Amino acid sequence: MDLHPIRETCPMPPPVTCSGATAALLERVRTAVGGTGHAFCYVFCASGVILLDAGGHTDALSSVLYLIIACVLLVAPGYPAVAVGTTGIVLSAILFRGLPGGPGAGAVIVAYCAFLTAARITSRVRFVYLGAMLLGATVALLVLWNISLLPEGGRWPVVMLVAALFSSWTWVAFFWLLGDIARRRRRDLEALRQRAELAGVVERTRIAREMHDIVAHSLAAVTSLADGARFAARKDPQVAVDTLELIAETSRESLVQMRGLLSVLREDEGRSETAPPGTADIPGLIADARRSGLALRAEGLEKIPTDLSQLSQMTLYRLVQEMLTNMLRHGDGTGELAATDTGRAVTVTATNPTGQTGNPGGSGFGITGMRERLRAVGGQLDVVDTGARFVVTATVPR
Known part of the structure; x- marks a missing residue:
């Protein structure tokens, strides 16, 4: 048994390089x-x-x-x-x-x-x-x-004067052309640098959105399970044991997803080969939500196609995950989830009564994340809050 695993997993320190300001000065x-x-x-x-x-x-x-x-x-x-x-x-x-x-x-x-x-x-x-x-x-x-x-x-002779004029203009034009090439190269390099920075910002935003969905869903499920077990264990202690097993399973699953997500940030280690979640994993979300105590009525989920692009499938998965999270956190323990496929788009509608926790939209980060996901695939999100019921409709084009 290795008592010092850190020595095996910690990478060697990177070589010393100049900072951005120093490199620019040099x-x-x-x-x-x-x-x-x-x-x-x-x-x-x-x-x-x-x-x-x-x-x-x-x-x-x-x-x-x-x-x-x-x-x-x-x-x-x-x-x-x-x-x-x-x-x-x-x-x-x-x-x-x-x-x-x-x-x-x-x-x-x-x-x-x-x-x-x-x-x-x-x-x-x-x-x-x-x-x-x-x-x-x-x-x-x-x-x-x-x-x-x-x-x-x-x-x-005038001919010599004309030849000298042509030579001098060619001399100036040649070095002008060299300078113009240098300016264009510097401009292209700056555009590439800005594009790389923008790609980094987009990637960080995507990772933050994924982390929000994973953590929010798992914590909502764990909280609901813990609250239910606290009251049920007084009558049946075995419920507490079963609930702790569910909490551990939910936590492990979320930890695996987090590790797979954060593996893209580690250049010294191989990236996780775990496939991103898709529409085939949505029934697992439904089962987890019901085990967490949500009385969920689901209709038409079998109509969600599994031949969509990977991005569309992951978008649908995260949308359903966020909808179930909102039901667990802000509803009264009941909810409805319906899906339809028109051939041109897939529509998922989540409806739940507003519970006693206040605004079902919470801080708004979940709704904002859903809008951003749908915008990336050309979809649309409609949110209706009547005060008594909260309805979220997401449309993903095929």
């Missing part, structure tokens, strides 16, 4: 370093060369402007619109100073700004920025075309 740092690293390093290294312009003279102001761009790009992932706008203004100032150091630095910065705009700016203002970058590239080429005089005093 991802943000990785994005910032990976996205702006090449641009920052290029600009920083190039600034030493830019100190000398084409004529060999010092151009410290342009170096300062390039360093401003480098600093701005460091915060670009967090404030993309401000960073791109500021970079455009500074690049314009550098352009009108004669673009010291050649067009290479400006081309790299514009490419990164195109990627950043498409990837990080989600509003339509990104198209305004795209137009501004294309216009800026065009103006820069026109300036270069104007100042790039050939030895004979001429300028670039």
